[in-house]
Amino acid sequence: MIQWYPGHMAQAMRRIADALRLVDVAVEAIDARLPCGGANPALERMLGRKRRIVVLTRSDLADPSLTRAWIEVFARRSVTAVAVDARQARSIGRIAGLLAQGKRSTARAIVVGIPNAGKSTIVNALVKRAAAKTERRAGVTRRTQWFRIAPGVEVMDTPGVLVPKIASLQTQWKLAAVGAIPRERFDPEAVAVQLAQWAARIGLRRLPSLEAFAAERGFVRRGGKVDTHNAAQSYLRAFDHGAFGRISLESPDDAEAT
Ligand SMILES: Nc1nc2c(ncn2[C@@H]2O[C@H](COP(=O)(O)OP(=O)(O)OP(=O)(O)O)[C@@H](O)[C@H]2O)c(=O)[nH]1
Ligand SMILES: [Mg+2]
Incomplete structure (x- = not known):
């Protein structure tokens, strides 16, 4: 059972609630490999009727046809979703375009989402400089902060927030696999095995078993x-670098995801 809800998240939820009164639009960063389990329902409830743009980050690592299917799911719920590689300026140009498209143009936007979803990377792309700290791990941004995109236009970066209790065991290992939970909070072996077993179950042959991977990569001690x-750590790293190909952990067809 993975549990991780440090104090700064509770505080961040309060700060986000306060800031929502000031913003015209909320940009929700969700890992494209996990469009359902990678969303935070508490955060979405808090957004209420606020204008929302879903940005599916890491679409470069996700299965393109499943990402298209997810965008249609969002569209059916009247939510605009765009798939990006947040590190690429061209991708983010589309978000900037959407921000300018509202009833009145955006003066203030907020970027929210679970840990490691790519929020600060989006902020940096919008402000066109490495203003916010980004890192390949969960829990980098610790406090809310405003950044200036252009004269009169600001964007707030926020710490990643999870729900205090992740109900589904499937979602727990999937969140770990996409890097939303810090490495020291879970057993990499358990998560790698779950990932490999899930791939075998759905017939995704590109993912080897952990044993096969260990043997092939020479993870053998003396004796x-x-x-x-x-x-297992190397297996999870390979997954997160796309070494097994572009893989989405959820399909809109999964009973679990709907
Ligand atoms: N491949 C890929 N990597 C991305 C993308 N977006 C962000 N990253 C990488 O993911 C890592 C985490 O990005 P951050 O922007 O720090 O994530 P965050 O949501 O701000 O994380 P916290 O502040 O910890 O909640 C960084 O190493 C980014 O370079 C993307 O679209 N594709
Ligand atoms: Mg951040």
Whole structure:
């Protein structure tokens, strides 16, 4: 069971609630590989009727046809969703375009989402400089902060917020696999095994079993014993770098995701 809800998240939720009164639009960053489980229902309830743009980040790592299917799901719920590689300026140009498209042009926007979803990367692309700190791990941004996009236009970066209790075991390992939970909070071996078993179950042959991966990559200690801990870490890293190809962990067809 993975549990992680540090104090700064509760505080961030309060700060976000306060800031929502000031903003015209909320940009919700969601990892394209996990469009349902990677959203925070508490955050979405808080957004209420606020204008919302969903930005599916890491679409470069997600299955393109599933991402298209997800965008249609959002459209059916009257939510505008765009798929991006947030590190690419061209992608973010589309978000900037959407911000300018509202009833009246945006003066203030807020970027929200779960940890490591790519929020600060989006902010940096919007302000066109590395203003907010980004890193390949969850929990980098610790406080809310305003940044200036253009004269009279501001965007707030916020810390990633999870729900205090992640109900589904499937969602727990999937959140770990996409990097939303810090590495020291879960057992990499358990998560890697779940990922490999899930792939086998749905017939995704590009993901090897953890044993096959360990053997192939030479994760063997002296005496022939397999170093499963390091193999599992390497397995999860390979997944997160797209070494197994572009893989989405949820399909709109999954009963779980609807
Ligand atoms: N491949 C890929 N990597 C991305 C994308 N967007 C962000 N990243 C990377 O993901 C990592 C996390 O990005 P951040 O912008 O720090 O994420 P965050 O949501 O601000 O994270 P916290 O502040 O910890 O909640 C960084 O290493 C980014 O370079 C994307 O679209 N594609
Ligand atoms: Mg951040």
